[in-house]
Amino acid sequence: MPGERDSFVAVQKNSDGDITAFRTSSGRTLDYAQALQEVQQGAIQGVNAFKGRDGELYIRGDADGDPSNNLDNLPLF
Template sequence: METVVGIHRNHFGEIISFVTSGGRVISYQKALMEAANGDITGVLAAEDHHGNLVLSPEQQDQSFDHYPNLF
C-alpha cells in the first residue's frame, strides 16, 4: 500500500497535490478518494465542521507542514 511522502503547494500555500511512495503525484481530490477507500496511508478523510470531506494527517498531533514540499 502506498503512503503519502510529500506535498505540492500553490503560491497561496494551499495543498494542491500529494506525492506517494510509489512516485505518483495525485490531486487533492484523488488523494481524498483514495484515503476514504483505504488505498493510501498517511492521510485520513474526515468531515470538517461544515460537513465537507477534507484530508488530515494520520497522526492527529501533526500537520501537513512536516511533509516535504516536493516538485
C-alpha cells in the same frame, strides 16, 4: 512487498499554503480530489478523511504525536 499501501511523501501547495497535490511513496502524483478518493478507499496509509466545519471532506495525517510526518511538514515537490 505485495499489498503494502502507499503513503504521502511530498506535497504541492498553492499561494495560500493550502495543499493541492500529493506525491506517493510509489512515485505517483495525485491531485487533492484523487488523493481524497484513495484515502477514503483505504489505499493510503497514515492519513484519514474528515468532514470540516464547512461540510467538505479533507485529508489529515493520523494523530501519532510525530509532527515530522504532518502533511503540512512534508517536503514540497
